[in-house]
Amino acid sequence: MKKNIAIIGSGFSSLSAACYLAKSGHKVTVYEKNDSLGGRARQFKAKGFTFDMGPSWYWMPDVFEKFFDDFDKKVGDYYQIKKLNPAYRVYFDKKEYIDIDNSIEKIILKFEEIEKGSGEKLRRFINNAKENYSIGVTDMLYKMPGLSPLELISLKTIKKIKLFISTIRKEVHKEFKNPKLRSVLEFPVLFLGAKASNTPAFYSFMNYADFGLGTFQPTNGFYDLVNAMVKLGKSLGVKYYTNKPVCKINVSDSVASSIEVDKKNIYYDIILSGADYNHTEKLLPLKFRQYSDKYWESRVFAPSSLLFYVGFNKKLKNVLHHNLFFDTDFDKHAKEIYDEPQWPSDPLFYANFTSKTNLKTAPAGCENAFFLIPIATNLKDTPKIRDKYFNKVITKLEAFTGQNLDEAIIYKKSFCVSDFKREYNSYGGNAYGLANTLFQTAFMRPNIKSKLVSNLFFCGQLTVPGPGVPPAIVSGELVSNLINK
Numbered sequence: 375m376k377k378n379i380a381i382i383g384s385g386f387s388s389l390s391a392a393c394y395l396a397k398s399g400h401k402v403t404v405y406e407k408n409d410s411l412g413g414r415a416r417q418f419k420a421k422g423f424t425f426d427m428g429p430s431w432y433w434m435p436d437v438f439e440k441f442f443d444d445f446d447k448k449v450g451d452y453y454q455i456k457k458l459n460p461a462y463r464v465y466f467d468k469k470e471y472i473d474i475d476n477s478i479e480k481i482i483l484k485f486e487e488i489e490k491g492s493g494e495k496l497r498r499f500i501n502n503a504k505e506n507y508s509i510g511v512t513d514m515l516y517k518m519p520g521l522s523p524l525e526l527i528s529l530k531t532i533k534k535i536k537l538f539i540s541t542i543r544k545e546v547h548k549e550f551k552n553p554k555l556r557s558v559l560e561f562p563v564l565f566l567g568a569k570a571s572n573t574p575a576f577y578s579f580m581n582y583a584d585f586g587l588g589t590f591q592p593t594n595g596f597y598d599l600v601n602a603m604v605k606l607g608k609s610l611g612v613k614y615y616t617n618k619p620v621c622k623i624n625v626s627d628s629v630a631s632s633i634e635v636d637k638k639n640i641y642y643d644i645i646l647s648g649a650d651y652n653h654t655e656k657l658l659p660l661k662f663r664q665y666s667d668k669y670w671e672s673r674v675f676a677p678s679s680l681l682f683y684v685g686f687n688k689k690l691k692n693v694l695h696h697n698l699f700f701d702t703d704f705d706k707h708a709k710e711i712y713d714e715p716q717w718p719s720d721p722l723f724y725a726n727f728t729s730k731t732n733l734k735t736a737p738a739g740c741e742n743a744f745f746l747i748p749i750a751t752n753l754k755d756t757p758k759i760r761d762k763y764f765n766k767v768i769t770k771l772e773a774f775t776g777q778n779l780d781e782a783i784i785y786k787k788s789f790c791v792s793d794f795k796r797e798y799n800s801y802g803g804n805a806y807g808l809a810n811t812l813f814q815t816a817f818m819r820p821n822i823k824s825k826l827v828s829n830l831f832f833c834g835q836l837t838v839p840g841p842g843v844p845p846a847i848v849s850g851e852l853v854s855n856l857i858n859k
């Protein structure tokens with residue numbers, strides 16, 4: 375039977391679910407609290423610059439193709455993507471860096487130059503990662519709504535059981551001795567939100583996504599994907615509202631009867647929330663919340679971030695579209711995120727210059743920059759602290775790339791823990807959800823269907839499969855299938 379469905383939030387999981395549910399014939403309305411759609415992938419414009427606010431790494435292009443294919447469309451019907459070459463640059467010291475090429479053969483040669491014998495080891499590592507990708511992403515991801523442990527069990531996964539017990543850290547350290555190669559191979563784990571020493575080795579499929587599939591860029595940035603999904607949704611009849619925070623979910627007889635928006639109750643058959651899980655449960659009367667404060671406190675959250683959106687009045691040299699500054703002790707920074715939460719003493723950071731591949735994101739002759747420092751959740755962020763870290767970033771960028779930048783800054787905006795909380799209702803100010811540790815995988819993640827409210831569902835980066843844009847899209851499909859059942 376066709377239902378009247380309200381979706382809370384407009385992140386990728388919500389946008390995906392909206393399309394699948396509308397395609398099944400339901401009447402779907404999306405309510406977003408902010409003034410634009412896309413959740414953490416919003417975009418803003420200032421002083422002639424166009425900034426993507428969140429995701430910038432377009433990995434796993436097969437997931438995006440599959441999404442549009444489910445609607446008899448292609449990515450190319452909406453936007454173009456280009457494979458970046460080199461994919462990205464990793465700085466280890468002043469003027470010392472590795473460029474990650476766009477083909478595994480070239481990367482193998484580079485590894486071999488740095489550590490004798492590591493080329494062939496990398497080939498084996500990536501072949502294994504490819505096999506995990508085929509099992510984990512192609513076979514399992516779309517069949518794991520997280521309802522039962524049995525979803526994880528198949529002949530193929532039983533054969534790989536050792537990789538659920540071992541960690542990425544162990545596997546990488548077993549094969550590679552050079553600290554630079556080790557940190558390059560541990561980098562993709564950052565997308566899963568946990569330390570390499572706390573991430574099952576099976577997740578090496580992210581290394582295949584990185585070296586095997588490559589890094590892509592939509593012509594106008596990630597917002598191309600938001601526009602595409604909204605356009606598709608509209609063509610299927612979805613209604614989208616912005617500036618409409620949902621303030622309450624009203625429940626009677628264990629059924630969510632209505633949501634409160636603009637002080638009015640609006641009645642629906644089904645409520646689906648793609649907003650942060652903890653926040654959604656806070657919209658319910660206490661007795662209908664499944665997870666206690668203690669539960670949330672005991673979870674491993676993906677880091678928060680200190681972000682800077684910066685406009686330079688000149689083109690920068692010695693940087694690519696994506697750049698990682700991994701000159702510092704990775705482990706120390708990770709400890710300051712997860713084990714002893716505090717502002718990092720010597721942070722590693724990521725720098726993205728979209729105007730290196732898309733001139734339209736900056737005025738002529740200028741450069742568009744986005745800097746990201748991963749930090750612990752719940753840190754107190756003041757303007758003074760933000761400035762201190764901005765200076766660290768600029769000083770390092772100047773030293774490593776050999777240019778003066780201080781005078782060239784014509785626009786600057788920061789975004790940190792308190793903004794994540796205020797703008798997205800994010801638990802602890804997390805940037806990208808709940809980490810994919812062994813005990814936060816599949817059925818061990820928060821349920822996509824409430825056990826206490828019969829018609830309340832959840833999707834997004836705190837549910838299955840986990841953090842990142844491709845998982846958010848899959849999450850929307852998984853929850854839609856469950857609703858349709």
Ligand SMILES: Cc1cc2nc3c(=O)[nH]c(=O)nc-3n(C[C@H](O)[C@H](O)[C@H](O)COP(=O)(O)OP(=O)(O)OC[C@H]3O[C@@H](n4cnc5c(N)ncnc54)[C@H](O)[C@@H]3O)c2cc1C
Pocket residue numbers: 382383384385386387388405406407408412413414415427428429430431432433618619620621648649650653679681746797798799805806807833834835836840841842843844846
């Ligand atoms: C800085 C940053 C960089 C990232 N980089 C990458 C990357 O390079 N590649 C990648 O794949 N992933 C990346 N990610 C992760 C990725 O962006 C997220 O995992 C994904 O976009 C999350 O989608 P979602 O659907 O779970 O929810 P969200 O995007 O969090 O959307 C939830 C929405 O719900 C809204 N909302 C909250 N409360 C209410 C309410 N009461 N009423 C109405 N609306 C409400 C929020 O405003 C928000 O719009 C990054 C994330 C961040 C923050």
